[in-house]
Amino acid sequence: MARRSDHSRDELRAIIIAEGHRHMQEVGFAAFSARKVAQRIGYSIGTLYNVFGSYDGLISAINGRTLDLWHDYLAMRMASVSEHRLSAAIHAYFEFALLNRHSWAALYDFRLPEDTPPDGEYQDKVRAIMATVETEIAAALPPHRQHETAPLARSLLATVHGHCVFTMNGTFRILGEADPVAAALARVEQAIG
Amino acid sequence: MARRSDHSRDELRAIIIAEGHRHMQEVGFAAFSARKVAQRIGYSIGTLYNVFGSYDGLISAINGRTLDLWHDYLAMRMASVSEHRLSAAIHAYFEFALLNRHSWAALYDFRLPEDTPPDGEYQDKVRAIMATVETEIAAALPPHRQHETAPLARSLLATVHGHCVFTMNGTFRILGEADPVAAALARVEQAIG
DNA sequence: ACCTATTACTGAACACTGTTCAATTAAATA
DNA sequence: TATTTAATTGAACAGTGTTCAGTAATAGGT
Numbered sequence: 553m554a555r556r557s558d559h560s561r562d563e564l565r566a567i568i569i570a571e572g573h574r575h576m577q578e579v580g581f582a583a584f585s586a587r588k589v590a591q592r593i594g595y596s597i598g599t600l601y602n603v604f605g606s607y608d609g610l611i612s613a614i615n616g617r618t619l620d621l622w623h624d625y626l627a628m629r630m631a632s633v634s635e636h637r638l639s640a641a642i643h644a645y646f647e648f649a650l651l652n653r654h655s656w657a658a659l660y661d662f663r664l665p666e667d668t669p670p671d672g673e674y675q676d677k678v679r680a681i682m683a684t685v686e687t688e689i690a691a692a693l694p695p696h697r698q699h700e701t702a703p704l705a706r707s708l709l710a711t712v713h714g715h716c717v718f719t720m721n722g723t724f725r726i727l728g729e730a731d732p733v734a735a736a737l738a739r740v741e742q743a744i745g
Numbered sequence: 746m747a748r749r750s751d752h753s754r755d756e757l758r759a760i761i762i763a764e765g766h767r768h769m770q771e772v773g774f775a776a777f778s779a780r781k782v783a784q785r786i787g788y789s790i791g792t793l794y795n796v797f798g799s800y801d802g803l804i805s806a807i808n809g810r811t812l813d814l815w816h817d818y819l820a821m822r823m824a825s826v827s828e829h830r831l832s833a834a835i836h837a838y839f840e841f842a843l844l845n846r847h848s849w850a851a852l853y854d855f856r857l858p859e860d861t862p863p864d865g866e867y868q869d870k871v872r873a874i875m876a877t878v879e880t881e882i883a884a885a886l887p888p889h890r891q892h893e894t895a896p897l898a899r900s901l902l903a904t905v906h907g908h909c910v911f912t913m914n915g916t917f918r919i920l921g922e923a924d925p926v927a928a929a930l931a932r933v934e935q936a937i938g
Numbered sequence: 939a940c941c942t943a944t945t946a947c948t949g950a951a952c953a954c955t956g957t958t959c960a961a962t963t964a965a966a967t968a
Numbered sequence: 969t970a971t972t973t974a975a976t977t978g979a980a981c982a983g984t985g986t987t988c989a990g991t992a993a994t995a996g997g998t
Contacts, residue, residue: 601956601957657856661854707931708932717910723903724899729899739901778983778985
């Protein structure tokens with residue numbers, strides 16, 4: 553039995569999220585199990601409920617971790633690029649999804665009850681990724697079009713995301729699309745002008 | 746107990762798909778239950794497995810039905826429009842998702858095992874929707890760009906889909922996007938020129 | 939009309955799931 | 969040291985997908 557003082561509340565929270573994230577990445581959302589996560593860290597199932605309140609709370613925390621990692625990955629990739637930054641950003645977007653298939657998919661497989669919006673922390677993480685994209689769009693846009701930045705960045709993120717989704721879920725395989733990244737880049741460059 | 750001769754094999758298949766589709770639309774993928782479908786049609790759970798072999802087989806059939814309905818909806822909507830056909834097509838795409846939230850979402854929430862591609866019939870249904878879109882893109886493209894039709898139609902379908910996904914899963918709400926359909930239309934018109 | 943072979947159908951059994959909560963154990967306080 | 973407080977447990981519950989021996993109903997042959 554895990555002792556009360558083995559870990560502080562925050563440590564325990566971090567341990568569960570870390571191991572839960574690993575478990576998600578290994579087995580995917582459909583086969584994910586809170587009990588298995590408890591086993592992996594040597595605590596009982598009840599403890600997970602003490603810390604996260606519910607299954608949804610646990611998954612939200614794990615997905616939040618994925619958003620953090622995604623944001624970090626994008627920032628890291630962009631830090632080492634000077635030319636063709638839009639192309640690099642799109643590649644990084646796809647790369648993260650491919651390198652983290654299951655935890656990336658869990659972001660979209662999981663949905664809170666209809667009337668429950670994600671908590672503020674989660675929303676901030678989504679906006680952090682958006683901000684990274686906005687920076688690139690602003691840098692690519694000529695001065696007289698800077699005012700378009702926010703809406704255009706949202707739309708282009710959705711555009712790239714659509715191509716990424718069709719790549720990951722097999723739709724593009726069915727349709728015979730061989731180079732989805734190039735297609736996404738073409739749409740983005742067309743919009744930037 | 747349902748009698749052996751109540752329905753032919755094909756009738757039974759159709760009944761299960763119809764009621765399963767209704768159940769999916771009512772409760773969504775996460776709460777979907779094969780047992781409940783069996784109850785709703787007055788057959789036992791075992792019979793569903795006789796007909797569809799597995800849970801995955803049942804869901805695939807239900808999702809196939811959704812693709813058919815989606816295709817029919819697009820065709821129906823496009824049949825009554827002469828001007829602004831691209832705008833109408835995008836609106837129809839979003840409308841179907843909004844009017845059929847749960848069964849539409851199930852199309853993407855459900856995934857076959859990694860190594861199992863969808864059966865040919867399912868793939869044909871996806872291609873049928875693609876063909877509808879291709880027709881519109883071809884009609885909108887000037888003669889000297891007709892050769893781009895197939896890849897461009899794929900990319901624009903992904904573009905519209907991305908905007909639709911962000912609308913349905915709340916991402917656009919977090920990001921403050923008020924008119925996703927207009928954004929998608931802007932991207933499409935930009936690509937058509 | 940009866941018997942038999944075939945097949946549609948059932949539902950209990952199994953191993954799992956998320957969730958709850960009384961009981962237990964360890965730490966903190968008096 | 970005795971008592972209060974809080975963290976941790978895991979059995980219990982209602983549900984899931986899946987299997988398959990058993991049963992009931994039909995079709996075919998005599």
